[in-house]
Amino acid sequence: MSSRVFNIAFNTFREAVRDRVLYNLVAFALLMTGAAILVGQISIDIERLVVVNLGLTAVSLFGMVIAIFIGIGLVSKEIEKRTLYTVLSRPVRRWEFIVGKFFGLAGTLIVNSVCMAVGVFAALFYVSRHFQSADGWVLVGLYFIILQFLIVTSLTLLFSSFSSPLLSAVFAFSLFVIGSFSEDLRGFASMTRGISKWLATAAAYLVPNFSALNVISSVAHQNSVSGQLIVYNTAYALFYATMALSGAVLIFERRNLK
Amino acid sequence: MAAIEIQGLEKTYSVGFWRKKPKLALRPLNLKVEDGEILEYYGRLSGVDSKTVSRKASEMLERVGLKDSANVQLRKFSKGMLQRVGIAQAILHGPRVVFFDEPMSGLDPMGRREVRDLMVELKREGKTVFFSTHILSDAEALCDRVAIVHKGELQGVGAVAELTSSVGSRVELIWRGTIVPAALQGLGAECHVTGDTARALIPESSQDAALDALRRERLHLVSVMPVRTSLEDYFVQKLRPAQTMAGSRA
Numbered sequence: 001m002s003s004r005v006f007n008i009a010f011n012t013f014r015e016a017v018r019d020r021v022l023y024n025l026v027a028f029a030l031l032m033t034g035a036a037i038l039v040g041q042i043s044i045d046i047e048r049l050v051v052v053n054l055g056l057t058a059v060s061l062f063g064m065v066i067a068i069f070i071g072i073g074l075v076s077k078e079i080e081k082r083t084l085y086t087v088l089s090r091p092v093r094r095w096e097f098i099v100g101k102f103f104g105l106a107g108t109l110i111v112n113s114v115c116m117a118v119g120v121f122a123a124l125f126y127v128s129r130h131f132q133s134a135d136g137w138v139l140v141g142l143y144f145i146i147l148q149f150l151i152v153t154s155l156t157l158l159f160s161s162f163s164s165p166l167l168s169a170v171f172a173f174s175l176f177v178i179g180s181f182s183e184d185l186r187g188f189a190s191m192t193r194g195i196s197k198w199l200a201t202a203a204a205y206l207v208p209n210f211s212a213l214n215v216i217s218s219v220a221h222q223n224s225v226s227g228q229l230i231v232y233n234t235a236y237a238l239f240y241a242t243m244a245l246s247g248a249v250l251i252f253e254r255r256n257l258k
Numbered sequence: 259m260a261a262i263e264i265q266g267l268e269k270t271y272s273v274g275f276w277r278k279k280p281k282l283a284l285r286p287l288n289l290k291v292e293d294g295e296i297l298e299y300y301g302r303l304s305g306v307d308s309k310t311v312s313r314k315a316s317e318m319l320e321r322v323g324l325k326d327s328a329n330v331q332l333r334k335f336s337k338g339m340l341q342r343v344g345i346a347q348a349i350l351h352g353p354r355v356v357f358f359d360e361p362m363s364g365l366d367p368m369g370r371r372e373v374r375d376l377m378v379e380l381k382r383e384g385k386t387v388f389f390s391t392h393i394l395s396d397a398e399a400l401c402d403r404v405a406i407v408h409k410g411e412l413q414g415v416g417a418v419a420e421l422t423s424s425v426g427s428r429v430e431l432i433w434r435g436t437i438v439p440a441a442l443q444g445l446g447a448e449c450h451v452t453g454d455t456a457r458a459l460i461p462e463s464s465q466d467a468a469l470d471a472l473r474r475e476r477l478h479l480v481s482v483m484p485v486r487t488s489l490e491d492y493f494v495q496k497l498r499p500a501q502t503m504a505g506s507r508a
Contacts, residue, residue, distance in 0.1 A: 007302045086347075089357075090303040 004092050005100045012104020013111075016070060021108060024062050028116050031058055036123035047127035052138055052220035055120035060145045060216070062116065063109050064176060067149050070108070071156030072168040074101045075252065084257060095249040102157055102245055109149040117142050134222035140230065141219040147237035151208045152176055154244035161251040178203075179210035208240055296343060297350055304351035318346040323372065338369035345376060349385075356380060358389035362396060374400060398489040406493055413496045422487040425495050427462040430485050431469070434478040441471035459485065 016022075032055060039050045075098070078084040087097060117139070124135060155175055159168035178185070182204055189200035213233055215225055297315035306314060319325045322342040335343065341361065348356055361377070362370045377400055380387050391397055397404050398418050405415040414421055433456055438449045445464040450457045456477075460468045462484070472479055 003308075004303055007299060011299055086300070086344075087303060090300065091305055092303055 004090075004096050005103065008087075008092070008097060008100025009103035009107060012074065012101050013107045016105070016108040021066060021070060022112060022115070024066065025112065025115050025119075028058055028062055029119055032119045032123040036126045039127055048124060048222075049220045051123045051127055052120070052141075053216060055116070055123060056138065056141050056145065056216040056220070059113055059116045059120065059142065060148065060214075063113055063145065063149050064152060064173075066112065067105065067109055067152040068156055068169050068172045068176075070105055071153050071172070072160045072165040074105060074157060074160065075248075076160045076165045076168065079255075079257065088257075094253050098157060098161070098249050098252050099245065102153060105153050106150055109153065110146055113142060113146055113149070132222070134219075134224075137215075137219040137222070137225055140225045141215050143230075144213045144215055144233055147233060148208075148210055148213050150237055150241040151179075151210075151213075151244070154241040154248065155208070158244045158248040158251070161248045161255070175207055176210065179208040180214065181211065182207055182209045183211040209236065213237065297347055300347040301350045304353075306351050314350050318350045322346045322376065338365050338372075341365060341369065341373060345373065349380065353385070355386045356388070358387065360391055361389055362391065362393065370396075394489040394493055404489065406496060408497055414492070418489060421492045422489060425487045425491050427487060428459050428485045429462050429465045429468075430481075430483045431458045431460065431465075431472065432456070432480040432483075433472055434480060437475060437477060439471040439475045439477070441474075442468055445471075455480070 032051075035054050036051060039047045039054075078087075084097070088094065120138065120142075121131075121135070124138070125131060152172060152175075156168060156172045159171045163171070185200060185204040185207070189197055189204050192200055212229075215229075219225065297318055298311045301311040301314060302308065316325075322345060324339065324342055324346070341364075345358070345361065348358070358377070362373050365373060374396070377387055377389065381400075389400075401418060403415065403417055404421060406413040406421075434454060435456060436451050436454060438451065438456055438458070442449060442458055442460070445460055445468055447458040447460040447464070447468065458468065465482070469479070469482070
């Protein structure tokens with residue numbers, strides 16, 4: 001089982017790399033180089049803050065775009081072109097295919113993020129001329145971004161298992177935006193009453209809580225991140241991604257591929 | 259029963275599959291052939307262990323004549339080469355049953371010949387090869403058993419000889435001149451005049467009556483030849499009543 005999942009995952013990663021997905025790193029490198037030079041000239045004492053904010057936000061946005069736009073085609077393209085038959089005529093279970101695709105895209109995003117992190121630290125070193133112990137929290141910020149990618153990738157796979165690529169992209173992007181404001185949604189739920197309170201609370205808990213996973217501003221200000229939050233966020237992201245992936249598998253298992 | 263066998267994990271291991279439109283069926287097209295990437299991928303998915311998959315991939319490339327191909331991505335391959343890669347991936351894991359969907363579709367004469375030879379080799383090795391085709395002569399040349407499917411309905415199944423024997427035998431008569439005796443039309447003959455030679459295809463049972471008609475007209479007979487009944491004849495005979503009925507309804 002695991003070898004088939006690994007093979008599909010590795011192939012998904014290889015396909016993404018050969019389709020020049022990682023070329024976004026060039027754009028990111030240019031952005032970070034430009035930002036580092038510019039920030040050094042116009043900012044006084046907040047160079048580090050600007051570089052970390054800009055760098056991690058760029059990592060998040062670039063990754064989200066890749067997760068959504070690659071993710072929507074992972075299953076739907078294979079169904080549309082019927083390339084799936086060549087794979088599913090092997091002793092490959094449908095769930096292995098979905099899980100393999102998930103890990104393949106997640107791996108691509110992780111490699112992409114790690115390369116970008118190197119760029120962020122290079123820019124940080126350029127503007128500060130030295131590293132501080134608080135810079136380690138940037139890695140935690142990056143880790144949380146990767147957790148967000150896992151959730152978005154699983155949601156994109158879920159949507160693409162039953163809808164068109166365009167709708168999948170719209171659904172996934174909408175959930176990303178709503179999830180980024182989930183704390184506000186919870187605040188709104190606490191202020192309302194009756195059925196709207198019930199609906200707002202349900203929505204607040206159903207959408208992925210991306211705001212809890214966003215510590216970019218905090219780590220840019222050199223604030224520490226509690227170990228408890230790291231554990232909670234890890235458990236939450238893994239649980240959410242597993243649920244979404246299970247949904248994708250359940251739908252895909254029942255889908256008529258004729 | 260076949261569906262259950264295919265779905266079952268253990269049984270699936272012994273099945274190979276290849277469909278037409280190779281540019282769509284092989285993904286990712288940016289895998290390379292020369293170093294066995296594409297074959298190793300499908301081989302591993304089929305349960306071939308990583309120690310032997312490279313060797314098998316190399317053997318398969320040699321078998322389908324792609325060993326000396328350049329180290330290029332699949333997307334740069336011709337249709338015939340892709341077809342061969344597709345077949346190689348279908349048989350790499352040594353399946354006992356192989357399914358090919360129009361394996362010779364769109365190939366040039368050499369490509370068709372190569373694929374046909376490969377299928378004959380598989381048959382000799384004792385493998386069961388199922389393939390679909392619109393070219394009935396291919397089915398006739400390669401198959402032990404044939405199933406004729408039209409608009410999703412099975413029209414007939416059996417050995418080629420069984421099927422064709424059900425079609426009435428015919429005889430070809432050729433004579434000099436351009437005169438076609440009227441009596442031949444009544445015998446159900448298909449007559450054609452080419453230059454100064456006339457030709458008629460008649461049911462074998464009407465052969466004597468047709469020869470009498472030619473003698474009466476004092477026509478110079480050139481040849482009398484039995485016509486081999488092909489699978490195409492069977493197909494046409496099977497479908498003609500349905501089409502005639504459809505035509506009369508229209």
